Amino acid sequence: MKRQTATSMNQPAKVAIKNETSILAHMRKSGARGLATRLDTQPESRAMAMTTIDGTRGRFDWTKPVLWLFAGGLIALVMLPLTWLAVYSVTDKAGHVTLRNFVTLFSNADFLDPLLTTAIIATASAAICCLVAAPMGWLVSRTDMPGRQFIRALVTASFVTPPFLGAVAWELLAAPNSGLLNQLFRVLTGAEADDHLFNIYSLTGIIFVISCYTFPFVFVLVANALDRMPGELEDASAILGGRTWTTARRITIPLALPALVAGSLIAFLQAMTLFGSPAILALPAGFHTMTTKIWSLFQYPPKLELAAAAAVPLLLVTILLLQAQKFILGRRGYSVVGGKYGAPRRVELKKWRWPALAFCLLVLLNPVFLPYGALLNAALSPNATTLVTPATATLHNIVFVFTELSSTQLALKNTVILGTATATIGTVLALVIAYVSTRRVIAGSRLLGFLATAPVAIPGIVLGVGLFLSYTRPPFVLYGTLWILLIAFLTINLPSAYQQLQAAFATIHPELEEASRILGATRLQSLLRITAPLLRTGVIATWCFIFIGVMRELSAAIVLFTSQTKVISVLIYDLNESGDLAAISVLGIAMLAITFAVVLAVNRIPVFGASAGTRLRN
């Protein structure tokens, strides 16, 4: 038997046909006889549908009502704070509709200065991040530089370091008088006692520290783009006569450019919405950013309307830039097209290999080596700002923090409770939404997915303001309880949790569940016996990441905590106010240790790749 494909113009091209003999050979005459089959054209009475369904045995499919309940909860979770935020921003103290708040915001120097400062910080940080992260991303992804995995690991370390902890560490290093680097400078040059090389309490200082913990966002995007870029694209340029640098200039850089631009937008947003670093470094220097200004409006006497109005620009800029980022990364012209490609070929740096590594290590000195060193030093030293020696090393700080410092116990307890509860509820919520949106179980599932990702566009402090406004009034008076923090942490961590689990769901073909159902399993049984085991690693990873996220969250917690609901991040901020840097160092190192343990454990699970691009916030 042979086969031929009809391609002439009066033949549908894709129909594979056989010649007469083979078709006749295949024709089955036996089964063809029983023609009891008929073609109905008239559907019978619809009334039957009401009465004769049997076999349900009284069972009711509970899944849909439950799913609708989740949908309703989600809508309330996301929409309530935003609604109150919008309402407050356009009302005055007496409750009349007004635009006065916005007029004040854009005319009063008290607000214009922070606005300008924030713009400068965000722009400068984004620029520095690009300048540093783009060459590093290229070196790690496309060259034969030694120690590439090590550099990646170090970038991950700076990625998971809470920025407020970094800011405290840099206080230890570069405060004008007590900073370790300034002390070293005075020892080396014999300068006067009040001379200093660095002053971290300055605009440049803030920009520097923010860049230290924001550049990983750019790095991850650029390195991922370059990782995915097939080497053949560069080979094609080379075979057409392009030299190495021509190829880099004409092919590699343009292809990586969208990722770089998108990364810089994320860096800008991160720098703009950060609360911890500016609060620690700008307030002593005597100026405000938008986030610290919003926070100060909550101090006595509170000006909630103005706080709401000041949050609106942050929200709008975030939404705008995230849309821009989506647009840039989504442009079809830049996605790599076509068939199979080999692994990317690495550029040989030859004599530049070691200088390249030195450059990367030099960069990483700032977010990792120096700050971690300073924290360790402060934790073990009797005085946070003197260099520890084997003779002076002490465990006193550690003992003090965990046994004597009264607020630690409460904050640790609260953090563990909130972390566990948020991670558990958040994982379940994200799991259900991811299931509904990937399997389209109920109408409007896409809206549900959108709602779950929407909090990405709500800066932490804006959410804090919105939640404060929503839950200090009846019917939901949650302020002063752990519940309001739970809601805040849930909302903040939902987007990345949802994205991770959705990615995990997408790898599980829906037919795997359908095969189970057609063999007699209910939806719930299928979920438990088929889907759950396949999702296990993804679920565990998501739980851990939410827990870490709760531990490092400061900007929403700072407007929502009360004395009884302090968490570790807030405690660290408080200790900074009271100058207790040694205690911060101990807590910070403990926090980093937990984080690294989890990241290391989870890093062996492939799902981690999906979370690298999502936002870790503080």
Place this chain on the structure above:
Amino acid sequence: MASVDLRGLTKRFAALAVVDNVSLRIDHGQLVCLLGPSGCGKTTTLRLIAGFLEPSDGEIHVGDRLVSSKLRTLPPEQRKMSMIFQSYALWPHMTVAENIVYGLRLRKLDRDTIASKLKAILETTKLEILAQRYPGELSGGQQQRVALARALIVEPETLLLDEPLSNLDANLREEMRFEIRRLHDEYRYTTVYVTHDQSEAMTTADLIAVMNGGRIDQLGTPQEIYESPQSEFVARFIGASNVIKATARDQDHIAFAGATLRVTGAKLTPGQTAVVAIRQHDIALALQAPPNPENAVKATVTRQVFLGASRDILVETADGTPLRIVTAPENAVPRGAEVWLTLPPERCRALSR
């Protein structure tokens, strides 16, 4: 007894009717193929039968049970059906044996019964030595057999197959076609088989329902579908047909390329455009005018390809209609040659649609 009865079945996604008023009765023990190009609604129809989708209109009856209607749909797990999926949908975290006995475990059968049934089905599907492997360690053909075993072991009333062979290579596909038919004859459940491959449908089906645009275009035995297509779509889709559009002279004659052709099939209306199908290998080709001038047309060869067992020739008639002819390999005619075609009247089928 589990006949499957579709009555006015309709499924709309937004405004688009993907399945449009389909009515079809499948008797117990019959194997019906839903055949059509991609996007014709055949898979949607199958998923409606399985209960994964709820109909927008119409009803599905299985035996004397109403299982799907606009108002209520029985969930898939209560339909006593089995299905073989295009992706096989083998659970990667379970061994072959665990995959196969899953349905029996759900039915809470005792250990010994499960073991004996497993042994029997492994034997039938020649999977004994693979029982403890994981699906990821199997070849495509082995995975297909596991899917088959998993679907059959629960002794379903109805078996649904969704393009089950499309992921296999050509040789294996040929073998599995007969295997599926053999198992069907052995167990005699009602089977609905979705495919876009007409030879697959021809090999396995008792009845073929050719679907197009969400409707059943023609229902019949493989032979009926092949020998008397009723529409242009079926004529083109099943087998290799030339379709001629020409003006009808009377009930059974058309004017074509300066000649008059006698045709069979649907009755024509004089003066109207008629659509006539003739298969590529039914056209006789000659270098001289044939002794019997009936249904003979003159044409010019525009392309010819030697295919070993046959020769594929493209000609053009005086009015510019291209016709494709499959003929004996000895008929070597050069490009540009004048030839005479004979279109046997009994092979020229006037189509009603």
